[in-house]
Amino acid sequence: MRAFKILFCVGAMAIGVWSLSAQEAQKIDPEIQRAVQALRVQARKTTLQLMVKGKYSCCISPGCTFCTMAMGHCPCVQRLAQGESVCHTCKGGWEAGHGSVPGVKKGAVKAFEGAFLKKVFDERKKSLKRKKRRK
Numbered sequence: 001m002r003a004f005k006i007l008f009c010v011g012a013m014a015i016g017v018w019s020l021s022a023q024e025a026q027k028i029d030p031e032i033q034r035a036v037q038a039l040r041v042q043a044r045k046t047t048l049q050l051m052v053k054g055k056y057s058c059c060i061s062p063g064c065t066f067c068t069m070a071m072g073h074c075p076c077v078q079r080l081a082q083g084e085s086v087c088h089t090c091k092g093g094w095e096a097g098h099g100s101v102p103g104v105k106k107g108a109v110k111a112f113e114g115a116f117l118k119k120v121f122d123e124r125k126k127s128l129k130r131k132k133r134r135k
């Protein structure tokens with residue numbers, strides 16, 4: 001029943017977002033805007049903590065949040081330096097001209113391969129299940 005309720009909520013949100021026109025999307029509830037802003041501030045704080053611990057070095061500016069949320073660290077600079085792929089947010093950042101590593105051409109930046117991403121998402125799914133069980 002709980003799973004159904006969650007599915008229903010996610011479905012309703014998807015339909016809600018889908019039915020917003022571009023103009024309506026600009027007028028999102030101020031309460032939600034504040035929540036989104038608080039999320040950004042928290043993401044920035046967590047990113048700085050990870051940087052201090054040497055666990056976050058992103059290749060775009062502003063840095064990605066995908067790696068923090070999905071893996072708890074960002075390996076993109078090291079991976080890029082070794083000619084390996086970076087996360088899709090970083091790949092998109094390079095496409096948009098926000099790459100922050102001198103000497104790298106955006107055309108040379110590759111996004112995480114399917115098998116690597118599958119591991120990341122499988123691990124994330126597992127960690128979400130662990131958190132649910134603890135409640």
Ligand SMILES: [Zn+2]
Binds near residue numbers: 060074076
């Ligand atoms: Zn990066």
Ligand SMILES: [Zn+2]
Binds near residue numbers: 064065068
């Ligand atoms: Zn990333």
